[in-house]
Amino acid sequence: MFNKNYIKRQFVELRVNELIKFIKKKFPYEGQDYVSHNNKIQVLKSLSHSDLSAIIARxxxxxxxxxxxxxxxxxxxxxxxxxLVMKFVFGEGMSYTVLFALYVSCIAIAGLLDRRKHIAATYFKDLVIRIKEDKVRDEQKD
Structure with missing residues (x-):
């Protein structure tokens, strides 16, 4: 059920988290069966230029x-x-070790979550750009 209309709907209707899961499932980084991958690429190539541009923009x-x-x-x-607020409320005697641990934890968790989405979006955007360039090149040959 991987066809042109299915792809268009997924990229228009899915929320960001669902779209990232879709990309990771259908176009995994670790690789997949060659025939399956090639079929998916052909479906993407069959999309119009405006559809490919919309995917790239998203x-x-x-x-x-x-x-x-x-x-x-x-x-x-x-x-x-x-x-600054806690320092003002509790004074100079406050333990900064706990705050430092909290800061590092928050930054690490937020960074890890955003990094995964960023990597998936970058990977798929690059893939669609290359597909669009190949499509344009193929059309110019004909």
Whole structure:
């Protein structure tokens, strides 16, 4: 049931988390059966230029939103503000070891979650860009 209409619907209707799961399942990084992979590539090649451009745009948006550098910067700013408030409320005698452990944990968890989405979006965006370029090249030959 992997056809043109199915692909279009998935990329338009699915939420980000569901779309990332779909990409990881249908186009795994670790590889898959050659025939299955080739069939999926052919289905993607059968999409129109506007459909491929829409997929590329959606993947770019996901890639930007889940860029780890932005997430870590935001978390660092929020945690710094919390530290200032806690320092003001509890004074100078507060233990910073607990806060430091909390900061590191928050940054690590948020970074790991966003990194996975970022990698999947980048991988699929690059794949669709190459498919679109191949399609254009094939059309120019004809």
């Amino acid at each position: 993947m770019s948006r996901i890639e930007i939103v889940h860029d780890i550098t932005k997430t870590v910067s935001l978390i660092t700013a929020v945690l710094s503000a919390i530290t």
